[in-house]
Amino acid sequence: xxxxxxxxxxxxxxxxxxxxxxxxxxxxxxxxxxxxxxxxxxxxxxxxxxxxxxxxxxxxxxxxxxxxxxxxxxxxxxxxxxxxxxxxxxxxxxxxxxxxxxxxxxxxxxxxxxxxxxxxxxxxxxxxxxxxxxxxxxxxxxxxxxxxxxxxxxxxxxxxxxxxxxxxxxxxxxxxxxxxxxxxxxxxxxxxxxxxxxxxxxxxxxxxxxxxxxxxxxxxxxxxxxxxxxxxxxxxxxxxxxxxxxxxxxxxxxxxxxxxxxxxxxxxxxxxxxxxxxxxxxxxxxxxxxxxxxxxxxxxxxxxxxxxxx
Amino acid sequence: xxxxxxxxxxxxxxxxxxxxxxxxxxxxxxxxxxxxxxxxxxxxxxxxxxxxxxxxxxxxxxxxxxxxxxxxxxxxxxxxxxxxxxxxxxxxxxxxxxxxxxxxxxxxxxxxxxxxxxxxxxxxxxxxxxxxxxxxxxxxxxxxxxxxxxxxxxxxxxxxxxxxxxxxxxxxxxxxxxxxxxxxxxxxxxxxxxxxxxxxxxxxxxxxxxxxxxxxxxxxxxxxxxxxxxxxxxxxxxxxxxxxxxxxxxxxxxxxxxxxxxxxxxxxxxxxxxxxxxxxxxxxxxxxxxxxxxxxxxxxxxxxxxxxxx
Numbered sequence: 001x002x003x004x005x006x007x008x009x010x011x012x013x014x015x016x017x018x019x020x021x022x023x024x025x026x027x028x029x030x031x032x033x034x035x036x037x038x039x040x041x042x043x044x045x046x047x048x049x050x051x052x053x054x055x056x057x058x059x060x061x062x063x064x065x066x067x068x069x070x071x072x073x074x075x076x077x078x079x080x081x082x083x084x085x086x087x088x089x090x091x092x093x094x095x096x097x098x099x100x101x102x103x104x105x106x107x108x109x110x111x112x113x114x115x116x117x118x119x120x121x122x123x124x125x126x127x128x129x130x131x132x133x134x135x136x137x138x139x140x141x142x143x144x145x146x147x148x149x150x151x152x153x154x155x156x157x158x159x160x161x162x163x164x165x166x167x168x169x170x171x172x173x174x175x176x177x178x179x180x181x182x183x184x185x186x187x188x189x190x191x192x193x194x195x196x197x198x199x200x201x202x203x204x205x206x207x208x209x210x211x212x213x214x215x216x217x218x219x220x221x222x223x224x225x226x227x228x229x230x231x232x233x234x235x236x237x238x239x240x241x242x243x244x245x246x247x248x249x250x251x252x253x254x255x256x257x258x259x260x261x262x263x264x265x266x267x268x269x270x271x272x273x274x275x276x277x278x279x280x281x282x283x284x285x286x287x288x289x290x291x292x293x294x295x296x297x298x299x300x301x302x303x304x305x306x307x308x309x310x
Numbered sequence: 311x312x313x314x315x316x317x318x319x320x321x322x323x324x325x326x327x328x329x330x331x332x333x334x335x336x337x338x339x340x341x342x343x344x345x346x347x348x349x350x351x352x353x354x355x356x357x358x359x360x361x362x363x364x365x366x367x368x369x370x371x372x373x374x375x376x377x378x379x380x381x382x383x384x385x386x387x388x389x390x391x392x393x394x395x396x397x398x399x400x401x402x403x404x405x406x407x408x409x410x411x412x413x414x415x416x417x418x419x420x421x422x423x424x425x426x427x428x429x430x431x432x433x434x435x436x437x438x439x440x441x442x443x444x445x446x447x448x449x450x451x452x453x454x455x456x457x458x459x460x461x462x463x464x465x466x467x468x469x470x471x472x473x474x475x476x477x478x479x480x481x482x483x484x485x486x487x488x489x490x491x492x493x494x495x496x497x498x499x500x501x502x503x504x505x506x507x508x509x510x511x512x513x514x515x516x517x518x519x520x521x522x523x524x525x526x527x528x529x530x531x532x533x534x535x536x537x538x539x540x541x542x543x544x545x546x547x548x549x550x551x552x553x554x555x556x557x558x559x560x561x562x563x564x565x566x567x568x569x570x571x572x573x574x575x576x577x578x579x580x581x582x583x584x585x586x587x588x589x590x591x592x593x594x595x596x597x598x599x600x601x602x603x604x605x606x607x608x609x610x611x612x613x614x615x616x617x618x619x620x
Contacts, residue, residue: 157555171493183481245467
């Protein structure tokens with residue numbers, strides 16, 4: 001018999017489930033997907049979740065022993081009760097996602113955490129942060145999210161929402177954020193916000209891919225836009241390291257691939273904190289995960305349960 | 311017999327030692343002090359430390375059982391080797407403070423942590439954060455420092471420098487910081503920096519006490535200065551809560567007493583993060599510690615060793 005986890009990843013645009021092996025691999029042929037998203041009602045979302053859970057469960061082979069279900073969800077969440085309120089999914093506010101899945105599979109334990117925590121656990125397990133016990137995982141995409149592993153264990157916090165790196169402010173920026181704050185990293189450095197800033201400077205494209213292409217072509221506005229966002233990322237990494245003494249930050253997500261310059265600008269901003277070796281020591285590296293990362297991380301809630309902290 | 315800790319607090323202007331009881335009280339008549347500070351050479355600083363340690367040790371009564379020594383030091387520190395490099399004490403860079411004390415008292419365990427961590431442990435033990443397990447302690451004085459208790463245990467980080475809340479940036483501020491960064495909380499909201507900003511607006515005093523007096527008298531520049539610093543404190547508390555899901559922040563230090571308006575402005579800034587209940591839930595309260603707080607916290611490293619994390 002080989003031990004497997006059923007992993008579920010619920011995000012703002014899609015929900016996916018798959019079987020994840022004990023060595024951190026999505027088992028081929030077991031991955032299923034449905035759209036989720038802003039315009040769906042709760043019944044449609046629930047059906048999408050149950051569809052992919054049933055499909056992944058039906059993919060169990062005779063040699064598989066199902067240890068449990070791990071769920072990563074877009075936040076905010078309420079950890080103790082297993083409720084989710086994804087910012088971009090208005091139909092779900094305090095929705096009992098964990099109980100929905102538990103009723104479907106009553107015989108195995110079901111664990112739910114914020115998706116950013118799952119991704120960080122995956123980086124720590126099989127990604128770019130292997131060998132480090134003080135890690136921040138980050139996703140820079142349509143939003144900016146993340147999670148923490150401190151002292152070798154995930155930090156969820158009393159409500160389960162620790163790791164909201166997109167809502168740490170960056171000095172000198174005051175862009176309005178949907179959370180109600182100003183100067184939050186997500187309001188500066190997400191793909192859409194970076195494009196929006198570039199457009200104020202004359203850029204005529206409308207997507208992160210177009211901005212990346214313009215950057216490759218040497219367009220000075222695209223270069224300035226990516227440097228601005230990279231710099232904000234670095235400032236916030238420096239702030240987070242001041243607070244929790246990180247060793248390494250692994251950054252993934254669609255917009256993180258726009259240019260290596262994004263990473264260089266982030267590292268330059270960290271290096272300015274020259275008086276504090278404990279800050280400048282932090283490494284900023286690209287994610288070591290494939291596009292399976294979120295599912296591997298949800299599976300890690302089961303396979304690496306000893307690394308899941310309070 | 312009653313169990314006592316020998317507590318040592320090493321700061322930028324003074325070094326103190328005292329005996330601390332198992333219920334978190336500085337035993338009367340056991341507290342001793344010497345100046346430290348920027349102009350002293352290393353030999354003078356070492357003598358000052360040994361003087362107060364010997365004096366406190368000589369104050370042990372026949373009924374006292376000495377469990378160990380707890381040291382809180384201004385940071386940065388290097389936890390594993392027990393080295394200190396206090397920013398305002400240039401004579402000590404990677405100075406082996408823990409070993410100095412261990413040689414003096416070879417028969418008991420000696421523990422060293424950053425002073426902000428000690429203060430937070432004291433707030434958690436006998437101060438304003440009793441009953442909460444996700445706490446930030448803060449000192450707002452000539453500098454801004456702090457520490458974290460997460461999940462009921464202190465977080466030191468791999469180098470021992472977690473809790474440097476003064477070097478989280480505040481959105482919209484870009485004041486130059488001695489650490490090399492810009493917009494760090496310490497560069498905005500410390501007592502001296504608040505006074506310096508007020509002077510750019512026409513304030514003619516030169517101390518935090520004068521600024522507090524002007525505020526009480528209704529001076530609009532003093533009011534604006536204290537609101538500006540309180541707002542920056544609140545912004546950084548919101549950022550820190552986004553990252554580690556704090557329940558309560560206890561703020562002490564000389565400048566924190568300048569006006570209740572400082573706390574109100576901080577709370578107003580947190581409340582603006584209206585979409586995130588896990589952020590707006592954080593309480594901001596005055597420290598519950600007397601001026602014995604740093605020593606009680608150093609003593610807590612011994613008496614509350616089960617609460618001291620990695």
